Amino acid sequence: MCGIVGYIGSQNAQDFVIDGLEKLEYRGYDSAGIAVNTGKSEFNIVKKVGRLKNLENALKENPLEGNIGIGHTRWATHGKPSDENSHPHFNKDKTLVVVHNGIIENYLELKKDLVAKGYEFKSETDTEVVAHLLDSLYEGDLLEAVKKLLKIIKGAYALGMMSISEPDRIIAARKESPLIVGLGKGENFIASDIPAILKYTRDVYLIENNEIVEIKKDSVKIMDVDGNEIKRDVTHVEWDLEAASKGGYEYFMEKEIHEQPEVLVKTLNSRVDENYNINFDDAGLTKEYLSGINDIYIVACGTAYHAGLAGKHIIEKKTRIRVDVEIASEFRYRNPVIDEKTLVIVLSQSGETLDTLEAMKEAKKHGARIVAITNVVGSSIAREADHVVYTWAGPEIAVASTKAYTTQMVILNLMAIDFAYKFGKITKDEAVEDIKKLYDVEQSIQKMLEYDEKIKNAADKIKDSESMFYLGRGLDYVIAVEGALKSKEVSYIHSEAFASGELKHGTIALITDGVPVVVNVTQSGLFEKSVSNIKEVTSRGAYVIAIAKEGNTVVEEVADEVFYIPDVEDDYAGFPTIVIHQLLAYYLSKLKGNDVDKPRNLAKSVTVE
Numbered sequence: 001m002c003g004i005v006g007y008i009g010s011q012n013a014q015d016f017v018i019d020g021l022e023k024l025e026y027r028g029y030d031s032a033g034i035a036v037n038t039g040k041s042e043f044n045i046v047k048k049v050g051r052l053k054n055l056e057n058a059l060k061e062n063p064l065e066g067n068i069g070i071g072h073t074r075w076a077t078h079g080k081p082s083d084e085n086s087h088p089h090f091n092k093d094k095t096l097v098v099v100h101n102g103i104i105e106n107y108l109e110l111k112k113d114l115v116a117k118g119y120e121f122k123s124e125t126d127t128e129v130v131a132h133l134l135d136s137l138y139e140g141d142l143l144e145a146v147k148k149l150l151k152i153i154k155g156a157y158a159l160g161m162m163s164i165s166e167p168d169r170i171i172a173a174r175k176e177s178p179l180i181v182g183l184g185k186g187e188n189f190i191a192s193d194i195p196a197i198l199k200y201t202r203d204v205y206l207i208e209n210n211e212i213v214e215i216k217k218d219s220v221k222i223m224d225v226d227g228n229e230i231k232r233d234v235t236h237v238e239w240d241l242e243a244a245s246k247g248g249y250e251y252f253m254e255k256e257i258h259e260q261p262e263v264l265v266k267t268l269n270s271r272v273d274e275n276y277n278i279n280f281d282d283a284g285l286t287k288e289y290l291s292g293i294n295d296i297y298i299v300a301c302g303t304a305y306h307a308g309l310a311g312k313h314i315i316e317k318k319t320r321i322r323v324d325v326e327i328a329s330e331f332r333y334r335n336p337v338i339d340e341k342t343l344v345i346v347l348s349q350s351g352e353t354l355d356t357l358e359a360m361k362e363a364k365k366h367g368a369r370i371v372a373i374t375n376v377v378g379s380s381i382a383r384e385a386d387h388v389v390y391t392w393a394g395p396e397i398a399v400a401s402t403k404a405y406t407t408q409m410v411i412l413n414l415m416a417i418d419f420a421y422k423f424g425k426i427t428k429d430e431a432v433e434d435i436k437k438l439y440d441v442e443q444s445i446q447k448m449l450e451y452d453e454k455i456k457n458a459a460d461k462i463k464d465s466e467s468m469f470y471l472g473r474g475l476d477y478v479i480a481v482e483g484a485l486k487s488k489e490v491s492y493i494h495s496e497a498f499a500s501g502e503l504k505h506g507t508i509a510l511i512t513d514g515v516p517v518v519v520n521v522t523q524s525g526l527f528e529k530s531v532s533n534i535k536e537v538t539s540r541g542a543y544v545i546a547i548a549k550e551g552n553t554v555v556e557e558v559a560d561e562v563f564y565i566p567d568v569e570d571d572y573a574g575f576p577t578i579v580i581h582q583l584l585a586y587y588l589s590k591l592k593g594n595d596v597d598k599p600r601n602l603a604k605s606v607t608v609e
Helices: 013-023 052-061 107-116 127-137 142-150 252-258 260-269 302-319 354-365 380-384 403-422 428-449 452-462 475-491 500-505 524-538 553-557 574-591
Strands: 003-008 031-036 044-049 068-074 096-104 155-163 170-175 180-183 188-191 203-206 211-215 220-224 295-300 323-327 342-348 369-374 387-390 467-472 494-499 516-521 543-549 561-565
Touching (some): 003 013, 003 096, 044 052, 096 127, 142 170, 180 220, 260 428, 295 302, 302 323, 302 342, 342 403, 354 380, 380 387, 403 428, 428 561, 428 574, 452 574, 467 500, 524 553
Parallel strands (some): 295 342, 342 369, 369 387, 543 561
Antiparallel strands (some): 031 044, 031 068, 096 155, 180 188
16 A cells, blocks of 8 residues: 655656656555655645646646655545645655655654644644654754654654755665665665566665665665664566556456466466476475474465465365464454464465564464465565465556466465375375366466456446345355455445355345346356255346356356356366456446546555554
8 A cells, every 4th residue: 555656866856756656556545745855945745635647737737856856645544535644744844754654553642742842733644743753853864863763653664754955865764564775877766666666777675674774866775773784685676567567458457367377377387397296395385394284374365365265175175184264454363373383374465465464473473384475576475474485477566456366376276286295195196187287277267368258248237236246155155255356346336245055044135136146156066056046046036147167058047147167177167267257347347437457445555454
């Protein structure tokens, strides 16, 4: 959530900051602002509620000329979206400016003290407290003031700060909120995420927790909160800007859905050799280690949590080891039963999900081994975990996750096969056969992409609905949960998933004439029961869209619309099925005129509780 971009060099800062903020729009925001040192006695600050375009339009009328500046896209936590609550925040004289991602937990206490000292506040935010506190500590040296500041404030933050009287440097700091430094020639950058600066450099420093960084146009100095210098290796970003561009598609979400066959194979190849051997030993998942575990937790949020539910299904089935899937925001507050014989697998697309990061730290305290599955190299979760397994989804820009979810499911399926073989539950030949079936999923997904126009037509029939329901049994239910989330995220239609067998226990009261019900019917042993559930809702007037395997044409007798997936093994049916749900959500959003890639109130990287 929120985005920070800063520039210092010899060129116009406004251009770099605005361009960088555009690249961070996927993070979610409701206002934007910029501060530039234009050579006057105070910072020139422009802030606008709404989309970044509003800020850009304001800057067209009054452009800012200067070589150092910071900008911000805000996702409201303290105070409603407004010009006043937007960042950057500043002191009374506008000689100090601050941008901030995160939450200052003790801001009310600090604000009370500052008000008693005569400070006046123009916003409802916790960040303005930082600006005035910085003013109270400032004695002509911004770095020294920041070192004092960090020992007073509590909470999570990435901070970017400037002083009008020190036009040669930006000071930034990080705790529990992502921050990187981009290294240029005669210019340097700060940002919340790599895409913001990738147009200008591929060399970055990854700033760690409780670190301060001084950025000048020709130098970067990283230090701890006491000012002791820290040496840091440069990280070179391998992927390029084109990977984070739309590539001819109208929306990133559409592009990322269509990239799934490719990234599925890349993710498989990252762990499977030419002889179909799976290797997770570098993640600490050796036969010796696995033989000593008692249970497994999968911990995640949102779409990653749903991938975890699918992982539980396949790991338990193949290994007969108990797997608990936990919502990260609940996990660390309920005193879970964990010890040194517990394996905790955390899932996070961004690697910066704060709830998941904190849950991981809680599990570590009790001796559990932490294996992170994430898409972002060098992210906070990747660095904090005992071991990390990367998915190979590439940059995912749309807020609604698609290809990251699929690659997480790939890794969890590979783990299930690997664990089962190491536990002696399956033979080598059976493991190889399972891996080959996973590779075959590429073609089944590709076939689903050919349904594009048919899915669009189905979406057109239901786009004006107020509610939708998703049903399934077993793995079908797990996939339905993610399908419902995709719909509500981008179409804003109230969408809920239920286990089909629960219909008669209350949910069926919500089924009325014309209400769309999407039903997954891909699990062979549950087929007849699932067809009976379809009859239950159609008899009450529901409009049913069913997803079934090829050959099960009896579904056509009870459903209004049927999409057929290839006759894959039940365990892998979720892969092609979810693609239909993703495309349905995409077209619902597009047909309703929504901003598909940046749905309201949502953020790609959730870095606050």
